[in-house]
Amino acid sequence: MESEAAEREAVGLLERLCRRPSVSAEGGALAETADLVEGLLRAAGFETRQLVVDGGPPAVWGELRGTGGRTVLLYNHYDVQPPDPLELWETPPFEPTIRDGRLYARGAADNKAQIALRLAALHALGGSPPVTIRWIIEGEEEVGSPHFDELVRGNVELLRADGCLWEGSGFLPDGRPEFVLGVKGVLAVRLDLGLLSGDAHSGSAAVVPSAAWRLVEALTCLKEPAGRISVAGFYGPVREPTPGELAAIAEQSPTADDQLREAYGVRDFVDGVSGEELRRRLSFEPTCNLAGFHTGYGGPGVKTVLPARASAWLDFRLVPDQHPGEVLDRVRAQLDAHGFGAVEVTTLASAEPAMTPLDDPFAARAIAVAERLAGKRASIVPSAAGTLPIVAPLQQHVGLPGLSAPDNAVYGGCSAHAPNEHIRLEDLGPALRYFEVLLKELGS
């Protein structure tokens, strides 16, 4: 009964949060949403502040003193992805709507449900949790957290804790709780090459140099056809997975293959991998993705133009102990060494990889609690395939271990970042229970 009350409270809070169009990419309603979030934390007994870094929206910080000696830092974000394309939503994205046991709204899954859940759970604990709770809720996660490193460096003392619970994960379809203990880094760059003052008639292609072909050639000096990255020294700092990490990969729920097949219609994976090797690559293989390439004509019919300029968008996913700054230098050196000095390289985004060791005591407790509650082994992801830029600053500047624990009401089909984003109300209970028990366990 108490749990049902907490679930109802979580739904009410979630609806309030989801009515705010806090789209960080468009600078929409960020200050108002920060005020709402700060008010909710204050009402829950938190001492609060808004932390501001020049050029960014406010982040909400709060502290709720606990009865035990330990401290947990919670991380969330109050911003959301743009709702486009609007015409694909069955109900308006900022009018939260419940139907068929689901709550639909932009931000419902990513990640306002978790803010609501954590607030409701703390309320259920009577406002006096067994550990001290610190909470940082930023407003730029969906645009890559560009000011988070600076925010952390300027507020180290406010963020100290025994460990951090990032945005949460959930329970897998087989009932196993999922934990993510690390994230890949990223270096996103744009390559630009201009060789002419304007597009030329393609009849001159026998003698006039082509920026389009040159940039294609430049790309092939960065990555081999077989898929290996050929930037000199790129793999040098990559550390091998430990036996423990490989064991964790082996013991994961074998869902990744099917999830990717269903999500993207994949027929054949790279190098024909599957299962354990596929999951190992998702956690431990650095990548060089070609996110975009644009040059010349792209319309209907034919236009025989020789393009004056060409641009490519690349993102490298990095693993320990690679660093985006070093990779940038190596990419520049590789282009220069192969005669592509004229290709300009502009950094678009950068984040360090970061992992919490599997035997970290904070992580081990969080995992043990979930396994006991669920009666099943946890599925542990040593590193996500993607990047959460807040992880490395908290590890580097505050020394925090961290992880994504199943204290969130999300599931694979939640349509985060897509139209008709939603949560299943049935997922609220397990997430709430896990969070309450986790706090008690950490406080004991």
Add this chain to the structure above:
Amino acid sequence: MESEAAEREAVGLLERLCRRPSVSAEGGALAETADLVEGLLRAAGFETRQLVVDGGPPAVWGELRGTGGRTVLLYNHYDVQPPDPLELWETPPFEPTIRDGRLYARGAADNKAQIALRLAALHALGGSPPVTIRWIIEGEEEVGSPHFDELVRGNVELLRADGCLWEGSGFLPDGRPEFVLGVKGVLAVRLDLGLLSGDAHSGSAAVVPSAAWRLVEALTCLKEPAGRISVAGFYGPVREPTPGELAAIAEQSPTADDQLREAYGVRDFVDGVSGEELRRRLSFEPTCNLAGFHTGYGGPGVKTVLPARASAWLDFRLVPDQHPGEVLDRVRAQLDAHGFGAVEVTTLASAEPAMTPLDDPFAARAIAVAERLAGKRASIVPSAAGTLPIVAPLQQHVGLPGLSAPDNAVYGGCSAHAPNEHIRLEDLGPALRYFEVLLKELGS
């Protein structure tokens, strides 16, 4: 005096023609302009017809019986390029305006001035030329003459002649008359590759296949970094230039380098070529131009997407004895042989290369007349770097030799296809004189 009257008549006719917005790409005013052109030919004493092929605008055909036994076929087109971008025109594109000795209008240089010039010259000859004149004026040149081959095949008897004068060229800055005796062929294709049902998050790049990278790789199996085309058998049918053709290249006015540098801001030509070798390549080197490549993200900032699809636009310029159909088969085979069977190839445009031998009697007479009139050696281009799709059908189906002679008031700076297209009025006289003398010489 007589010549001045003919020049005035040509300007008046040109203004009438340029007021028609006969933009074939937009289907604008084509039938009306065909009617106008037919009326002008009829007024000049021609027997006329409109030749129609399903799906295309009418072509105007006319015949003016001459006193001699020979027949010349004239080719022109009444359609023009779109006038965009409109804001760059100093006066409206379809309101012909004379200032500083130039007549500005879309189509003035390409190629309504030549229709006006030829009409005025025939009028000056008293409506009874020394050779029989046949004239074909089509309305689709600026969109690649897609119906011209069919039109020629259906009207072979109407087009028989001793030779064809294509759209004309002009006199070079050094006063030498320029002749073009051939054109390259073309095969334009689009390559499409789709590997996923939708764009993926780039975090999955370690295992999810990338259409963007695969298409980059496919392109590199078609052309080597050094510039050679690597499609198996591509160069097989290429015939070597004859000693006469190489001599013609060597004796050309050495203007190509500077024209390309000025037009496109070229710093270094392909392989560092210049002068004679640069001109040889423009006439005799087949090419594989990357006219466009589009995949994934191309906006500001960063979007870490793994593109589901990628497309590339290629045009091959072909030389004798290559054929676009064979090249298409070879491209398909090359992609298949290198594991790129999933890349779809769609033909966008196709034209055969065609050349008139330097020692062709019709061409030799046309050249000799110009050299005598100008008192200078002609600059002879054995083949243009570009494609004029009407040349091969006239050669193949009617057996016509042909060339582009300096009976046109165009010069290098005329801005054909660009804003502020114009002719210099001072160029009308030499073009008119040359055409009159040429007709007399051919009739003698």
